[in-house]
Amino acid sequence: MTHTLTVLVENTPGVLARVAGLFSRRGFNIDSLAVGRSEDPGISRMTIVVEGDDQILEQVTKQLHKLVDVIKISDVTRDDFVDRELVMIKVNTESSTRGEIMQLVDIFRARIVDVGPKTLTIEVTGYESKINAFENSLRPFGIIEMVRTGKVAMLRGFRSTTLNNNHKKEDTNSG
Amino acid sequence: MEITVAEALVHCLEQENVELIFGYPGGAILPVYDVLYNSTIKHVLVRHEQGAVHAADGYARATGKVGVCIATSGPGATNLVTGIANAYMDSIPIVVITGQVPVSQIGTDAFQEVDITGITIPVTKHNYLIKDPKQLPQVIKKAFHIASTGRPGPVLIDLPKDVAQAKVKFTYPRNVQLPGYKPTYKGHPAMVSQASKLIMDSKRPVIYAGGGVKISNAAAELRNLAETISAPVTHTLMGLGCFPGDHPLFLGMLGLHGTRYANLAVTECDCLIAVGARFDDRVVANLQGFAPNAKVIHIDIDPAEIGKNIRPFLPIVGDVKLVLESILKVIKKRKNSEWVAMVQEWKRKYPLSYSNEGTLKPQLVIEKICEAAGSSAIIVTDVGQHQMWAAQYYKFDEPHSFITSGGLGTMGFGLPAAIGAQMGAPGRPVILITGDGSIQMTLQELATAVEQKLPLKIFVINNRQLGMVRQLQEFYCEKRHIAVDFHFDLDFAALGKVYGMAGYIIETPEQLVDQLPEIMLAEGPVMVNCLVSGEENVLPMVLAGSNINEAID
Ligand SMILES: Cc1ncc(C[n+]2csc(CCOP(=O)(O)OP(=O)(O)O)c2C)c(N)n1
Numbered sequence: 009m010t011h012t013l014t015v016l017v018e019n020t021p022g023v024l025a026r027v028a029g030l031f032s033r034r035g036f037n038i039d040s041l042a043v044g045r046s047e048d049p050g051i052s053r054m055t056i057v058v059e060g061d062d063q064i065l066e067q068v069t070k071q072l073h074k075l076v077d078v079i080k081i082s083d084v085t086r087d088d089f090v091d092r093e094l095v096m097i098k099v100n101t102e103s104s105t106r107g108e109i110m111q112l113v114d115i116f117r118a119r120i121v122d123v124g125p126k127t128l129t130i131e132v133t134g135y136e137s138k139i140n141a142f143e144n145s146l147r148p149f150g151i152i153e154m155v156r157t158g159k160v161a162m163l164r165g166f167r168s169t170t171l172n173n174n175h176k177k178e179d180t181n182s183g
Numbered sequence: 184m185e186i187t188v189a190e191a192l193v194h195c196l197e198q199e200n201v202e203l204i205f206g207y208p209g210g211a212i213l214p215v216y217d218v219l220y221n222s223t224i225k226h227v228l229v230r231h232e233q234g235a236v237h238a239a240d241g242y243a244r245a246t247g248k249v250g251v252c253i254a255t256s257g258p259g260a261t262n263l264v265t266g267i268a269n270a271y272m273d274s275i276p277i278v279v280i281t282g283q284v285p286v287s288q289i290g291t292d293a294f295q296e297v298d299i300t301g302i303t304i305p306v307t308k309h310n311y312l313i314k315d316p317k318q319l320p321q322v323i324k325k326a327f328h329i330a331s332t333g334r335p336g337p338v339l340i341d342l343p344k345d346v347a348q349a350k351v352k353f354t355y356p357r358n359v360q361l362p363g364y365k366p367t368y369k370g371h372p373a374m375v376s377q378a379s380k381l382i383m384d385s386k387r388p389v390i391y392a393g394g395g396v397k398i399s400n401a402a403a404e405l406r407n408l409a410e411t412i413s414a415p416v417t418h419t420l421m422g423l424g425c426f427p428g429d430h431p432l433f434l435g436m437l438g439l440h441g442t443r444y445a446n447l448a449v450t451e452c453d454c455l456i457a458v459g460a461r462f463d464d465r466v467v468a469n470l471q472g473f474a475p476n477a478k479v480i481h482i483d484i485d486p487a488e489i490g491k492n493i494r495p496f497l498p499i500v501g502d503v504k505l506v507l508e509s510i511l512k513v514i515k516k517r518k519n520s521e522w523v524a525m526v527q528e529w530k531r532k533y534p535l536s537y538s539n540e541g542t543l544k545p546q547l548v549i550e551k552i553c554e555a556a557g558s559s560a561i562i563v564t565d566v567g568q569h570q571m572w573a574a575q576y577y578k579f580d581e582p583h584s585f586i587t588s589g590g591l592g593t594m595g596f597g598l599p600a601a602i603g604a605q606m607g608a609p610g611r612p613v614i615l616i617t618g619d620g621s622i623q624m625t626l627q628e629l630a631t632a633v634e635q636k637l638p639l640k641i642f643v644i645n646n647r648q649l650g651m652v653r654q655l656q657e658f659y660c661e662k663r664h665i666a667v668d669f670h671f672d673l674d675f676a677a678l679g680k681v682y683g684m685a686g687y688i689i690e691t692p693e694q695l696v697d698q699l700p701e702i703m704l705a706e707g708p709v710m711v712n713c714l715v716s717g718e719e720n721v722l723p724m725v726l727a728g729s730n731i732n733e734a735i736d
Contacts, residue, residue, distance in 0.1 A: 017363070018362070018363060021312070021314075022300060022301075022304070022310075022312070025301065025304060026304055029304050029305060033305050063490065063494075066490055067487065067490070067491060070486050070487035070489075070490075071487050073486070073487070074485070074487055075309075075363070076308070076309040076329060076361060076363050076364045077363055078363050079362045079363040080363075171362075
């Protein structure tokens with residue numbers, strides 16, 4: 009099963025190496041890891057997507073907790089949350105296919121961010137299945153390059169994974 | 184007033200009541216040594232950085248205090264890595280300080296630059312690279328706090344040379360702020376009461392006690408629990424010493440080279456109380472066959488140990504001493520007479536044994552050392568057969584009396600650890616039981632021992648081979664012995680004399696009995712070359728894939 013963890017860490021130079029190293033060292037499978045500053049400049053928020061059963065997840069969480077720089081871990085998998093990933097795809101474009109590609113861009117509510125003589129660079133955000141579907145529909149044209157940010161996630165409604173919030177106990181107003 | 188960061192560092196160490204530092208100097212750490220020149224802290228110059236870190240480790244194990252070692256950048260730092268990993272695996276509190284190239288040169292492959300914080304992430308509890316001079320006091324405070332609290336472990340501080348020379352206003356912080364570090368000490372009351380009930384309901388309880396009991400100073404509570412509920416006690420290698428070796432409820436070590444009766448008791452028990460132990464593969468052997476009839480209560484301060492190897496029936500996260508105290512408040516005396524009688528019967532039927540025929544047997548050497556040493560002695564070992572025999576045949580009765588490399592199994596640990604232990608506990612006899620292989624890994628520290636006038640008693644259990652590996656080849660490689668025999672017969676007694684120690688050679692049981700009293704009473708350091716039989720195996724032995732109750736002997 010895939011789990012989505014939101015991890016608050018102290019914003020120290022080695023913290024990414026510590027977290028990433030822990031996953032490889034302990035043999036945990038990491039699907040994606042996205043990291044950036046949180047609402048508090050001293051704290052970064054990581055969204056980590058991990059593959060594993062509940063027992064593995066328990067170990068992942070406990071081992072992460074042992075890192076001194078890790079402040080809080082929330083497994084939001086079973087909660088109501090939104091997640092997004094940003095992807096850029098550079099696709100081969102001939103004058104004969106340009107129209108068709110632009111139609112796909114419309115359908116998937118993607119955006120063209122760069123136009124070259126023989127390429128289009130497209131940005132798309134969304135949840136995983138949408139992105140996968142978009143990628144598949146572009147494949148026949150020839151994908152030259154693709155880059156993904158990894159998933160970021162946030163709880164819906166009032167609930168949050170901030171320091172003083174225990175998201176499990178909070179009421180929700182999900183929409 | 185402003186002082187240099189190096190001065191601030193030494194002030195911090197003084198504030199932490201550091202009395203001894205083991206170290207080896209070099210260019211990048213020069214500013215710190217320059218300050219040590221005027222400090223009350225004693226610096227012990229070792230002969231190799233590995234010696235410094237093992238000595239700090241041995242000091243910590245003997246005293247319960249934080250051990251400190253120091254080295255220069257690059258090769259100085261990398262020479263520490265084995266010792267840091269060793270302390271990490273055995274949860275020993277040490278603070279390691281390394282010099283680093285100046286901040287402006289970091290990342291340029293400068294002379295003697297290595298990324299020691301990067302290298303040691305997997306083997307430290309935490310580490311720091313200090314780039315901002317103002318950080319130093321906070322970092323030192325945090326380092327000592329992290330190393331010595333919760334589940335202890337090594338913390339490394341990497342100090343660039345220019346930072347050490349920078350000037351700062353110095354105040355030593357009183358408190359540490361570590362939002363991500365909050366060990367749990369008190370056991371959850373609901374868990375404690377459930378555990379107590381489970382214990383009272385059990386008919387065949389066994390206590391399986393590890394190094395956590397030592398770390399938490401809970402030997403008295405352990406004994407109290409065992410005697411209250413009449414539960415036999417078995418130890419991991421790291422736990423030995425916490426329960427008296429001559430107590431009727433003592434089962435000795437369990438696991439791969441455990442006693443047959445300990446392994447039987449664990450297999451037959453209906454309630455296994457694991458206290459400060461981690462179900463290591465050397466203990467458990469085959470997961471499925473381990474304590475198959477038992478409800479397991481797992482008490483440990485490290486939540487990540489719970490459920491890592493086996494899933495307990497009842498987990499209690501907390502400090503062993505506090506948890507045992509709270510359990511003791513609830514439970515009542517009980518006899519379990521049938522169970523205790525059964526275990527006593529196994530003890531009678533399946534004692535540890537060896538044949539004393541022929542040449543001098545290593546097991547006999549250990550037994551006689553034990554008889555001659557007295558209960559205040561600290562026994563330090565290296566790694567191999569001699570280590571297992573010491574664990575099996577030595578009767579410890581004091582928690583801080585056995586110092587051995589458990590988790591990492593580091594050959595070469597013994598001599599420097601004995602130096603650290605002796606310096607930490609000058610009033611106690613320190614006896615090193617080592618192998619002819621192991622001692623040659625850190626032999627250079629003999630000079631340190633003699634220089635520091637340490638009255639170490641060193642017994643080389645000399646089988647002229649890497650005995651433990653020879654044993655493995657016997658069992659797993661059909662006796663195809665390769666790379667285990669030493670064809671150069673080193674005269675350890677003569678070697679000791681070169682270093683200014685008294686040297687003895689013991690070849691027969693008679694010599695052993697005759698000479699031991701004199702050796703033990705010697706005021707100075709002694710090197711004893713015990714020429715033992717090269718054919719002995721450590722038994723019982725649980726072969727790969729077997730359950731612990733299926734050992735061969
Ligand atoms: C640094 C290191 N290298 C290799 C080993 C593997 N090893 C384990 S026991 C052993 C033999 C130890 O020989 P010795 O010290 O003579 O002790 P004996 O087993 O003969 O009592 C070896 C090579 C180890 N534990 N540590």
